[in-house]
Amino acid sequence: MAMTDLHQTGPAIAFDNSYARLPGAMHVDVLPTPVEAPALIKVNAALAHELGIDPAGLTPEMAVGNLIPAGAAPIAQAYAGHQFGNFVPQLGDGRAILLGEVLDRQGRRRDIQLKGAGPTPFSRRGDGRAALGPVLREYLVSEAMHALGIPTTRALMAATTGEKVYREAVLPGAVLTRVASSHIRVGTFQFFAVRRDQESLAALIGHVIARHYPQLSGTENPALGLLDHVMDAQAALVARWVQVGFIHGVMNTDNMSVAGETIDYGPCAFMDAYDPATVFSSIDSYGRYAYANQPPIAQWNLARLAETLLGFLHESREEAVRIATERIEGFPAIYARHWLAGFRSKIGLVSAEDGDLDLIQALLDAMQMARADFTLTLRTLSNGQEPAALADWLPAWRARLARDPQGPEEQLALMRSVNPAYIPRNHRVEEMIGAAVERQDYAPFEAMLRVLMTPYQEQPGAEGYAEPPDETDRPYRTFCGT
Ligand code: AMP
Ligand code: MG
Numbered sequence: 001m002a003m004t005d006l007h008q009t010g011p012a013i014a015f016d017n018s019y020a021r022l023p024g025a026m027h028v029d030v031l032p033t034p035v036e037a038p039a040l041i042k043v044n045a046a047l048a049h050e051l052g053i054d055p056a057g058l059t060p061e062m063a064v065g066n067l068i069p070a071g072a073a074p075i076a077q078a079y080a081g082h083q084f085g086n087f088v089p090q091l092g093d094g095r096a097i098l099l100g101e102v103l104d105r106q107g108r109r110r111d112i113q114l115k116g117a118g119p120t121p122f123s124r125r126g127d128g129r130a131a132l133g134p135v136l137r138e139y140l141v142s143e144a145m146h147a148l149g150i151p152t153t154r155a156l157m158a159a160t161t162g163e164k165v166y167r168e169a170v171l172p173g174a175v176l177t178r179v180a181s182s183h184i185r186v187g188t189f190q191f192f193a194v195r196r197d198q199e200s201l202a203a204l205i206g207h208v209i210a211r212h213y214p215q216l217s218g219t220e221n222p223a224l225g226l227l228d229h230v231m232d233a234q235a236a237l238v239a240r241w242v243q244v245g246f247i248h249g250v251m252n253t254d255n256m257s258v259a260g261e262t263i264d265y266g267p268c269a270f271m272d273a274y275d276p277a278t279v280f281s282s283i284d285s286y287g288r289y290a291y292a293n294q295p296p297i298a299q300w301n302l303a304r305l306a307e308t309l310l311g312f313l314h315e316s317r318e319e320a321v322r323i324a325t326e327r328i329e330g331f332p333a334i335y336a337r338h339w340l341a342g343f344r345s346k347i348g349l350v351s352a353e354d355g356d357l358d359l360i361q362a363l364l365d366a367m368q369m370a371r372a373d374f375t376l377t378l379r380t381l382s383n384g385q386e387p388a389a390l391a392d393w394l395p396a397w398r399a400r401l402a403r404d405p406q407g408p409e410e411q412l413a414l415m416r417s418v419n420p421a422y423i424p425r426n427h428r429v430e431e432m433i434g435a436a437v438e439r440q441d442y443a444p445f446e447a448m449l450r451v452l453m454t455p456y457q458e459q460p461g462a463e464g465y466a467e468p469p470d471e472t473d474r475p476y477r478t479f480c481g482t
Contacts, residue, residue: 010062013053015071015100018109019182022207025192025200027075032065032097033118033128035173037162041442042139042449044156047179051104051112051156063159064175065097065117072099076120080194081187081254082304084288089194091187091254092122095130098183109211111183112156116175129165133433135174136445138265140432142178144424144452145262150240151233152262153180172437181261184208186305187254193308205312212259223312226258227327231302232334233260238298239338242291243346244423245271245374249281249478251289251297253304267478270423272468274367274374280426280478295339299331345418346378347397348411351404359400366393373468375423382415420455422462424448426476427469 020027038060048055061067068074076093083091096115104110115138116130139155146152161173184204192201205223209216216225237260241248248255249267257263267281276292284290289297306324314320343360344352367377370389380387386394401411432448435441451462458466469476 010059010067010069011057012070013072013100013102013112015069015073015102016109017073017075017100018207018211019077019098019101019111020073020075022203023200025078025195025197026188026204027077027098028121029074030076030097030120031068031074032114034066035064035118035161035163035175037160038064038066039160039162041136041158041160041174041436042155042445044143044154047154047156049105051102051110051179053102058157060159063114063157063177064161065114068099074099076122077183077188078122078191079185079187079254080191081185081252082190082301083252083254084284087190087194088254090122090191092191093120093183094123094126095120095128096178096183108181111178111180113178113180113183114175115178116161116173127165129161129163129173130175131165131167131171132160132174132437133171134266135176136433136436137429138176138178140429140445140449140452141265141268141424142262143449144455145246147453147455148244148420148423150244150246150262151237151260153178153257155179180257180263181259182208182211182257183263184258185254185263186256186258186301186308187252188258189305189308190253198311201308202312205309208258221313223309224323224327227302227306227309227313227324230258230260230305231327231331233258234298234302235295235331235335236260236338237262238294239335239342241294242339243342243418244420245274245291247271247278247280247289247291248294249279249284249289250480251294251301253301256298256301258305266480269426269429269476269478270375272373272375272425273371274364274377275371276364276368280476282477282479295332295335298335299328302331303328342418345414347381348401348406348415349404350406350414353400353403356400359396362393362396363390366390375420376466376468378415378419379421379466382412382419384412417456421458422451422455422465424452425465425467425469426478428465 040060043055043058045055074097078092080089081091096113097117099112101109119128135158139158142152142155156179157177163173164170165173213229216222255264269280271278278291279287310320313323372389377387432444435444451465
């Protein structure tokens with residue numbers, strides 16, 4: 001595509017832009033809006049290598065979109081979505097521009113996107129920009145999730161723009177370079193379904209299958225296979241969230257990736273004291289996206305996906321509805337399998353007994369009663385110590401461990417491999433953001449990121465990152481990262 005004279009074309013990256021080649025209704029060509037004074041905050045060298053990109057060649061100009069690497073075909077993707085249950089037929093990339101796709105060193109297709117690079121035809125009244133705080137939050141938390149072993153979008157670069165963004169306060173502007181298996185959402189399917197654009201929908205289904213679930217191509221009912229696979233990926237993902245106390249905070253259908261990655265780190269936060277009703281987002285007044293509601297909300301979102309696929313599931317509408325309903329009703333059982341497998345490991349078990357679910361539930365109830373810190377309690381147990389709050393629960397657990405084939409050392413090693421010592425604690429995230437925004441001090445960002453890269457390993461001097469906040473730091477509130 002033609003570049004305007006505002007843009008220099010940078011060194012080539014081996015892009016292969018398959019989404020940009022899909023029918024025109026699915027995306028719009030758009031260029032980043034150049035900014036005043038780009039400055040790099042961080043380049044993720046390890047991720048750059050993984051993508052086959054030389055990190056030394058990643059410049060501040062590239063990180064903000066002033067310079068577009070040769071081979072890019074910048075587009076904004078169209079999507080719709082249910083936001084807090086209300087359908088919005090047109091959302092789309094309003095402040096994100098997809099530069100293109102690369103095949104990484106393992107041959108996996110990865111999107112490279114600039115978030116906060118200026119307005120697009122989908123910006124509505126927004127400025128297309130991002131503030132520094134949310135950019136640092138997303139960089140740190142998404143990379144922490146990756147280090148925890150949880151599927152997620154990644155952060156390749158963060159840079160400041162030298163320009164201000166106007167929110168409730170005047171804030172420094174920044175751009176995040178986000179990497180994802182794709183940015184295709186449940187809401188992408190909804191965009192075409194609501195327009196009865198079966199042609200684009202068919203192209204989208206074909207693209208998603210080829211890209212994320214290639215084992216389905218040539219099968220008898222690929223759309224049904226797609227629904228099954230997305231359901232399983234989401235069940236696995238939400239179970240992983242729940243197992244580390246992660247609360248996404250804005251599980252709208254436009255924020256649910258069909259690749260099964262965690263996406264959109266706006267109001268997310270980790271729970272400290274165990275309480276299934278925990279909500280952090282300031283706009284989630286009814287607790288729709290509370291910790292314990294995440295599995296049923298995932299099911300609700302998947303039902304919205306199933307609706308878009310009806311025309312592809314069966315030629316009879318009635319039969320298609322019956323098939324889809326049956327699949328969606330199966331979600332709780334699929335989720336329960338992932339949940340139980342994960343929590344068995346968290347309490348050191350490799351075998352399965354009927355009573356395990358009750359044993360795990362009793363542990364969670366005891367933590368809730370004691371307002372015990374979720375992460376710290378499980379890590380303490382993993383280190384062979386026995387928290388006082390769990391005194392009544394411990395005998396049943398010890399008896400169960402004795403019936404498990406592994407020895408005590410192996411049991412604790414398993415627990416330490418799944419119960420992190422370090423998560424991005426909210427009070428530390430806020431401190432980190434405050435230092436960067438108020439004093440241009442990125443040392444806390446770097447220090448915290450370093451600790452979070454090996455979350456399952458105690459690190460000398462990092463004790464402060466393992467501790468829960470003082471009671472006075474509660475309740476914690478998050479805001480959508482606009
Ligand atoms: P989010 O809350 O980040 O999931 O975004 C919901 C929708 O609002 C998406 O279509 C975004 O592209 C759009 N949006 C959010 N912030 C901005 C902004 N600052 N400028 C333009 N569009 C935005
Ligand atoms: Mg979003």
